[in-house]
Amino acid sequence: MYETSYHRAESVEEAAKKMGTAEGGKYVAGGQTLIPTMKQRLASPDALIDLRHIPDMKGISINGKDVRIGAATTHAEVASSADLDAVCPGIASLAGHIGDPHVRHMGTIGGSIANNDPAADYPAAMLALGAAIHTNKREIAAGDFFAGMFETALEEDEIITAVSFTAPEKCAYSKFPNPASRYAMAGVFVARTGDDVRVAVTGAGMDGVFRWEEAESALGSNFAASALEGLAVNEGEMLSDIHGSAEYRANLVKVMAMRAIAEAG
């Protein structure tokens, strides 16, 4: 790691201000992505501005079916919220399967979606739930937020403060983890409200998280795993690396989608 400085912000405004005065500053939340990158000397921010202790950015609030999760909420907090599990079990279970206990107790939802790792879990939930990403400047629809591998609609100094969504009638997330990293080799989040079905896929797509629209329309009229028989994602658009070929990932997407549908019931 190169030398850097550390600032703990008490408010969103203070964080944004600190960022304005730093030369090559970076926000840090759980540090689970940023710190390893710095240790490998692949990133060298001269200032770290910590968002994790900003009261406004923490916690989960639920009002009927309306859910709001502060950006600095850890994966462990999302996984263990009984209230959230009652209205939207898919996202609670998703959070409970991120990485390992250490990662879950440090990493945050805001950090995860800001980073938009193509194999991260939360982006699939955000897309499938039609979530809104709240920042210190605006509100961005999840569909407009994720812009390809490690790319988002965020501006340099923009802070995600929360995400919000209306819980669907049914939802579930099914993930095939990479055995080494535990990130998704393929993860599929399925959400259904009435005929509106959304199927979002992470870990498999060459451009990061995406919606499998063909599956969505098939499921709209028949919400059953069997509705996907005969369908396939385009292998040409799947990632291929030492852990899984495009062909294998395409298969996993379908299998995980079917399992998520079965679980959502």
Place this chain on the structure above:
Amino acid sequence: MGIEGIGARVARKEDKRFITGKGRFTEDMVVPGMKQAVFVRSPHAHANIKGIDVSAAKAMPGVIDVLAGDELAEDGIGSLICGWMIHSRDGSPMNMGEWRPLAQSKVRYVGDAVAIVIADTRAQARDAAEAVEVEYKVLPVVTDPAETLQDGAPQIHDNAPGNLIFNWGIGEEEATDSALAGAAHVTEMEIVNNRLVPNAMEPRAALGHYDAAEDHYTCWTTSQNPHVARLVMSAFYNVAPENKLRVIAPDVGGGFGSKIYIYPEEIVCLWASKKTGVPVKWVADRTEAFLTDAHGRDHVTKVKMGFDADNRIVGLKVDTIANLGAYMSLFSSATPTYLYATLLSGQYNIPNIYGNVRAVYTNTAPVDAYRGAGRPEATYVLERTMETAARELGISPAELRRANLIREFPHQTPVIMNYDTGDFEASLNAAMKAADYDGFPARKAEAEGRGKKRGIGMSCYIEACGIAPSQAVGSLGAGVGLWESAEVRVNAVGTIEVLTGSHSHGQGHETTFAQLVSDRLGIPIDNVSIVHGDTDKVQMGMGTYGSRSGAVGMSAIVKALDKVEKKAKMIAAHLLEADEADIVIENGQVKVAGTDKALGWHEVALNAYTAHNLPGGMEPGLKEGAFYDPANFTFPAGCYICEVEVDPQTGKTEIIQFVAADDFGNIINPMIVEGQVHGGVAQGIGQALLEGTVYDEGGQLLTASYMDYCMPRAGDLPSFQVSHQTTECTTNPLGIKGCGEAGAIGSPPAVINAITDAIGNNNLTMPATSQKVWAAVNAA
């Protein structure tokens, strides 16, 4: 046995400090004035060095010095060597290329050390290391063991034409060929044994301290054999004469073989300490560990096994290419030869065997012994072939093995080894019973109802441990003897220190060695301290590897204890006015058998040191040393059974049960032995399912972190069923065979046999990742 003697499940004495984080590792050592070192390493797998410019780095904050290979050479520091001479079939000696501690003209793998930077802090050293400018001319690269032998492959060392280190053979080729020609059935396979990264929990480290006033060097290092390190560093690397070099291997956090060898870093730190006048410490980070620790395995093998009409094996022919990486590590030549092909008879009567091994250079990390070392490779070849043959012949894999088992001992195999004892069928039966082998078809049918493919696989292994009879290994090319030493020092109050030349880095010697003493003398293990790992404290010894600490190390302690007891009895006989032949040592007392005349052990010890009343002519004191040279290898053996379920939709394998039935001879501490089996089996399952080492075409290690290299975790493993069937080793005093490697040796073929049984496709390589299994399911 007593509550703390041989056979007792005593909790490990060392656990308190390890569990509470109070272990003292090389990284914990602090010497006044100590500075931190970082190595500049090659980013290229193969390149000529055109020039090294250290001037910018030297000017950086905190930097003490930056040193490169030319200066090291000018000071006469030698090249690294392989200490085991192998001759090719044509009689020519192996082609060992030069391995400079700091590369001078050429780098040969990613991670090759080029320079050392010494600075006040590690961060400063790292900053400066980035400022060292090395001009490389990049050369073509080869990483694959078969490709490196092909015409036109890049030449890695000038004196190893075609990248061939040796072409070695063992056994009778003609007789084997004709046996195969006359066989009723021949099973042929091509088998890959995947390369593994050892991943000891503690990365390698070294602290070199040259004391100019005393003209004396001290090296703290992560070594499994500090005396061997001292010997090699003084005799071959010219760092310092032995009497001026102290090597200390304090607590060492795992080795699995990778810490046997002497690496460039400890040599360079010692030399740099003298050069710069400051103590120099280096600690590998995890990336360096992945890149530069000696890797394991990496064989490709063609095998033919012939059977007669009664399914008896008539011949076995094996042709192996062993990838030794970019340089020959210290014992790298022995691993794919005398530790591998000598075990090709397995547990079976095989009248004709021929093994051919070609060792090759590639642009990858050096490969050497890793837990099991050669024996896992041999077992994998044999047991995959046996299982495959059974399928081809249409008989039960268990019965094919049973029909071919060796039942009479001693048994001379066609490949050097002479098995002293064993009862292979006992382990086979025990494993089959524990696994409910006969109930498998019902379980398979039940699993099918759940959409899962269930399979069962077996592996019967034998290994040669207790390494090793010095004369035998000497005749086979070893540069050292493989005896062990011990000194038993009885203090004047009767407490005891045992100085052992073996080294504990997870094995529990502080407990088991004390149990031996407790068993003999009847004193509590708390009164016995085990001293190891410091060349200034302990007499010359050979260290720990090859499951040798019990069979060889403890045998040396037995010999020393025999001498101590004899003297104690003479003293007691004198004091008790009895005949020496009537004296017995029991429960901490030295007494006249059948009487109540007795002295406490501590009283005898005190008398030995006060020396007021000793038998005429007897020297004072009670301290004896011994060297033990084994008469033969020991032969642990056993049968492992693995049962799996494969999810055909994803290819994911779940291990449902794993049974290990082992014959380790006599057991000192069953709890520690079970732990060794658990750890070994976990490593074997890791090799079979998860651990894949991948170099890309340019020689970059793609799996250089835990994000990509998958180590087995608790959740990947079932609860193991472990049992022991004991036949005593006939060649050492305790009847011990050794248990440190068995788990890693026996388990991989059992796992792969189970998966291939489940999916009905035998074409599967390790690691059997979900992707590979899924593809194999679909190709079946």
